[in-house]
Amino acid sequence: MQPKGQTSKEYFKALSIIHAVLLVGQLLFMGALLLSNDNQETENSDNLFLFIAPALAFGGVLGGIFLERTRVNSIKKKKDLKEKVNSYQTTLIMKFALLEGPSLFALVCYSLTADYTFLALSGLLILILLANRPTRDKMIKDLELNREERSLIENPQAIIAEVKINR
Template sequence: MSESQLTSKQYFRQLTIIHSALIIGQLLFLAVSLKVVSDGEVEGNDDVFKLIAPSLLAGGAIIGFFLRRSILAKAQKKELRDKLGDFRTATIVQCALLEGPSLFSIVCFLLTGNLLFLALVVISLALQFFARPTREKVMTDFVLSDGEISLLYDPEAMVAVDQKKYRN
């Protein structure tokens, strides 16, 4: 395994790119689905989906919230670079648990044409948007010293590790 140091600027840019890619993928799939549904008549039985999709979204949101809290709670006593690694993990896990129900709701919309599923997608995307990684979120999620806070705001400070696994 190879490790490289990340500056504060690189760390937050990398995390923002990951977060944005998750959201953009859903938006592109949604756009294609809207086009497909608007071009033709889609009729399907959506009774089962009306129960499953909201349940998945509620479950994903609740589990994501508690998993994030659990991951961050375990990281409180660690050094800043380890806290930031756990912050990245918690953010990705939470967004992934919201992305699944969003994609499922898009498929349900594609199959049935029911606008209820679009509302679920919007709710999921909003929750993901509010989970976006920022320096301020790191400061509210962790108890940081003044020195750690100044490192977060120094774009050139080495604050995190980027681990890359290579297979031979």
């Protein structure tokens, strides 16, 4: 695997695509469940799910906030911009996964119980994920980048990261 420079434009495009794919996947799954007509409400099987799904959602949101804060604090201490942006990308993907997992679980609970509470819970998690859309300004603010680093991030043609490619 050879490292290849990634411009600011390419970096944020890739990060935006990852974010969008996670959102669209959940929305498609939700749409498929809503279109299926075989969801019949069950009487008692959803009681346990009514505790587990919100607990997972709460844990995912809090876990994502905690993970982002702790990792961003350690990323700020790095000197190399390429290390910062690669670590930041990893952090965001992990945060997104902590939101997506409970959302998908809530959708599975909905498919098993036909209880719209789970659909609403998944919708809330999807909205939180949507609100966490990655942007240049958010990265600059989160990582408290200096003037030189900020100018590189804002320049679409500047090489700010490296990706490994197979040749």
